[in-house]
Amino acid sequence: MKIEALPELVNNDAALLHRGRYLTTTFMLEIGDKQHIVKIHEGRITDVTVAGVMPTWIFALRASADTWKKFWAAVPEPGYNDILALVRFGRMRLEGNLQPLMANLLYVKEVLASIRKLEVK
Amino acid sequence: MMNAYIEPITGRYINLKIQDVPYRIYYEEAGQGVPLLCLHTAGSDGRQYRALLNDEEITRSFRVVVFDMPWHGKSSPPSGWEREEYRLTTEAYTNLIMTVARTLDLENPVVMGCSIGGRIVLNLAMQHAEELRCVIGLQSSARLHPYYDTSWLHHPDAHGGEVCAGIVSGLIAPQSPDNDRWETLWHYMQGGPGIFKGDLYFFKIEGDMSDKLDLIDTAKCPVYMLTGEYDYACSPEDSRAAAEAIPGAELIIMSELGHFPMSENPEKFRTHLLPILKKILAAESR
Numbered sequence: 001m002k003i004e005a006l007p008e009l010v011n012n013d014a015a016l017l018h019r020g021r022y023l024t025t026t027f028m029l030e031i032g033d034k035q036h037i038v039k040i041h042e043g044r045i046t047d048v049t050v051a052g053v054m055p056t057w058i059f060a061l062r063a064s065a066d067t068w069k070k071f072w073a074a075v076p077e078p079g080y081n082d083i084l085a086l087v088r089f090g091r092m093r094l095e096g097n098l099q100p101l102m103a104n105l106l107y108v109k110e111v112l113a114s115i116r117k118l119e120v121k
Numbered sequence: 122m123m124n125a126y127i128e129p130i131t132g133r134y135i136n137l138k139i140q141d142v143p144y145r146i147y148y149e150e151a152g153q154g155v156p157l158l159c160l161h162t163a164g165s166d167g168r169q170y171r172a173l174l175n176d177e178e179i180t181r182s183f184r185v186v187v188f189d190m191p192w193h194g195k196s197s198p199p200s201g202w203e204r205e206e207y208r209l210t211t212e213a214y215t216n217l218i219m220t221v222a223r224t225l226d227l228e229n230p231v232v233m234g235c236s237i238g239g240r241i242v243l244n245l246a247m248q249h250a251e252e253l254r255c256v257i258g259l260q261s262s263a264r265l266h267p268y269y270d271t272s273w274l275h276h277p278d279a280h281g282g283e284v285c286a287g288i289v290s291g292l293i294a295p296q297s298p299d300n301d302r303w304e305t306l307w308h309y310m311q312g313g314p315g316i317f318k319g320d321l322y323f324f325k326i327e328g329d330m331s332d333k334l335d336l337i338d339t340a341k342c343p344v345y346m347l348t349g350e351y352d353y354a355c356s357p358e359d360s361r362a363a364a365e366a367i368p369g370a371e372l373i374i375m376s377e378l379g380h381f382p383m384s385e386n387p388e389k390f391r392t393h394l395l396p397i398l399k400k401i402l403a404a405e406s407r
Contacts, residue, residue, distance in 0.1 A: 075296070078351045081291060082290070082292075084268065084269060085353040087268055088266075098273075102279045102284055102287075103278060103280065103284065105283070105284055105288065105290075106283060109287065109291065
């Protein structure tokens, strides 16, 4: 699973760690029928796991597997290049307490986009 | 290594009154010829047109003028701003542009605006056709569908500059160069508290032009429209709908560009703009 690469992609990026240095949270990333829990401590990704029973999270990003696939293309097509683009066209739902997301929006966007680097390689 | 040089841009302040309220407005200009008045996007400022003001191919034939709206860039908010919530309206925006144009003696100008500017030029074409040469709408639309909660743009639980840049960052095309992308975002990071949100009041709520577009007479005031394909705030579909409702309007969809064409990728943008400017000059010499 691509998102398992998040700790390596994020934790080795000094500028990104600096951008997220005040964020400690747990969010849920839903890819189709699979839910993943991502834990962040002061900007570092500390854990990425498939959600078990009764997962707890602060905010969630839900989209279909096909949507995430297009989002993570090395050069995404229009309408799939940003999580807000996905929201705009009804392809993503944001849920929960959005304050940590909105207060760290550039950081979270960059974390999610970092997976595109795997496509380029 | 690049040698030091000074850009051929002049920046000055005008003091003027709009409906008896005094404003101090910063503007920049370069070039001579047909007046080309440029309008920045919501929550940003005139620096978005930095490349255009430096483009000799344009400034050879056009007097390019860019101003910062009150509350934006180096323009001041009016006295007493601390006691009011800033909210842009169609009337205030229209009066501002026409007052600046008249004060600077911009005779029969071309007005080019992006985003909120792309919306208001449609209103200008409708209301002030006789004073304008033509309008160029970048990322123009008649109305928008709200897709996020704008209260986050002015909220103590999120840093205003960071969240405004975070909201608009995805509107820039993936192909745009990093330096221009981050300069464009920097302008958003420098916006005053609540100003982007106040501009969006016009853009998303008050300034709906859906029912008025057919009142535009493009024989009197031609309407050119350019829209970047990666814009999802004002999408190509939104621009297409507007263009179809304005008899005679010309729309071009620009590939590999987003919501801030003149600022996010000036090199690519000029390839779409130059043919329109040539057309305007050709109409001039007829």
